[in-house]
Amino acid sequence: MQIRPGQNDGRLGNTEVSSPKSPPLNTRIKGPQRALIERAARQADKSISDFVRDAAIQEAQNTLLDKTRFELAPAAWAQFIALVVGSVARAEAQGRCDATCRTRCRSCCLRA
Incomplete structure (x- = not known):
């Protein structure tokens, strides 16, 4: 959490509490692919950033789960x-x- 001086959060006088931003993850997406993503994001009622982040996280989880090893007794x-x-x-x-x-x-x- 960061406290920014000079701004009011309604509780602490002249400070506001905010979360630090995470570093950006940049990617290049060609026109037709971007249009598809934009359409899907609108359909899901999400921003493009939220849509792409959620989709990437879901795919990462699926990839890792596909490779998960488990062991059982005979x-x-x-x-x-x-x-x-x-x-x-x-x-x-x-x-x-x-x-x-x-x-x-x-x-x-x-x-x-």
């Missing part, structure tokens, strides 16, 4: 694999029902 790993295999089997069963079931009742899929 019993927990077996349980995890069983859940994944069961989930895939149910999804495949639903896909077959959608392709072959004339009434789309899904009754053959819900018996998992």
Whole structure:
């Protein structure tokens, strides 16, 4: 926090409390790409800076999460694999029902 002399925050007489600005992150964006970003920012009701920052942060988090390593004990790993295999089997069963079931009742899929 910085205190700037000569300005009033309503509590401290003649000082105002403010947060220091972070250093800028500059990038060059070509016309069509910038137009796309501007359109999306308006659609999201955000400034271009807020939109680009939020999108960059989300992409950074996704990238890091995609590379995150986790370790499980053998019993927990077996349980995890069983859940994944069961989930895939149910999804495949639903896909077959959608392709072959004339009434789309899904009754053959819900018996998992």
